[in-house]
Structure formats: C-alpha cells, structure tokens
Amino acid sequence: MPKPVTTDSGKRPRARSRAAQATGFTIIELMLALTVLGILAALALPSLSDLVKGQRVKSASSDVYASLIFARSEAIKRAADVTVVPNTTDWAAGWKVKDGAGTDLKVQDAIAGITVSPAAATITFRRDGRIAGTATVEFILSSSPANAKVTARCVQISLSGRPNIRSDSNGNAADGCQ
Numbered sequence: 001m002p003k004p005v006t007t008d009s010g011k012r013p014r015a016r017s018r019a020a021q022a023t024g025f026t027i028i029e030l031m032l033a034l035t036v037l038g039i040l041a042a043l044a045l046p047s048l049s050d051l052v053k054g055q056r057v058k059s060a061s062s063d064v065y066a067s068l069i070f071a072r073s074e075a076i077k078r079a080a081d082v083t084v085v086p087n088t089t090d091w092a093a094g095w096k097v098k099d100g101a102g103t104d105l106k107v108q109d110a111i112a113g114i115t116v117s118p119a120a121a122t123i124t125f126r127r128d129g130r131i132a133g134t135a136t137v138e139f140i141l142s143s144s145p146a147n148a149k150v151t152a153r154c155v156q157i158s159l160s161g162r163p164n165i166r167s168d169s170n171g172n173a174a175d176g177c178q
Contacts, residue, residue: 057142067108140152
C-alpha cells in the first residue's frame with residue numbers, strides 16, 4: 001500500500017476548493033467597474049469645470065484687491081501719488097502699480113479666462129490714501145465666456161481709498177454686484 005503524501009509538518013495537504021483558488025477580478029467585473037466609473041466621471045465633469053472657473057474669478061478678484069491695497073499703502077508710505085494702470089486697454093491683460101516717477105512697483109500678469117469690466121482707465125491713490133476723483137471705482141470680474149453658474153465678483157474702491165470685494169447676488173454680472 002502506498003504511503004500518503006505528507007507536508008513538512010507531517011500533515012496531509014488539504015484539497016482547496018475552486019472558490020478559494022479563484023482570486024482577482026474577471027474581465028466582466030473589471031469592464032463593469034470601468035463603465036460605472038466613466039459614467040460618474042462624465043456626470044461630475046461639468047460641475048468640476050464650473051468650480052475651476054469660479055476659483056479663477058475668486059483668485060483674480062483677490063489679485064486686484066491685493067494690488068489696490070499695495071498701491072494705497074505705498075501712496076501713504078511714500079507721501080506721493082501711486083497709480084494702478086492696465087498693461088493694455090484691457091485689465092484682464094494684467095496691470096502695473098507705478099509710483100509718481102513712473103517706476104513699476106508691482107506687475108501683475110494676464111489673467112486667463114476672466115473678463116474685467118473697469119470703471120476707470122487708471123486709478124490714482126493720493127498721498128493721503130484716498131483715490132483721485134469724485135466717484136467710487138468698481139471692477140466687475142466674471143468668467144469668460146459668460147457662465148451663469150459662476151458667481152461674478154466686484155472689487156469696489158470707495159472715495160476714502162479702501163477697496164472691498166463683494167459677490168454678485170442676482171446672477172447678472174452686467175449690473176455689478178447688487
């Protein structure tokens with residue numbers, strides 16, 4: 001009679017069931033999982049696009065605000081006029097903060113995907129920190145091309161020279177931040 005096969009521990013090896021031997025995924029399961037993942041990604045993509053556009057508008061309004069605060073601070077510190085001017089006729093192409101002698105104090109690069117609607121060609125902060133002129137200045141920053149799902153932001157400068165940021169509440173960037 002033949003001797004039974006034993007392992008190093010002296011015990012007989014057990015026969016493994018077919019279910020215990022099968023590990024991993026079948027090709028059908030993998031294709032099904034990829035299909036579900038593709039459908040979910042397709043549903044999320046428009047929302048993600050709007051989120052990115054909204055963050056661009058927020059970032060651009062923060063850049064405008066920071067430049068205006070910087071210009072006002074420099075005007076007070078230097079006791080001289082400081083101007084903020086666009087690089088071209090379009091503020092979305094960037095802007096510069098210049099001292100009275102025309103020296104660039106700060107340069108902002110172009111902002112992609114943003115439309116800026118300014119009320120003034122240049123903004124001048126006087127030595128006391130107030131803006132030159134008799135009216136408040138407002139920048140309206142919105143997504144380009146226009147998108148009703150992306151909230152516009154407004155950067156307003158009061159006559160005292162203090163800028164503030166507001167969100168558009170009625171969904172119409174054309175009338176400012178109402």
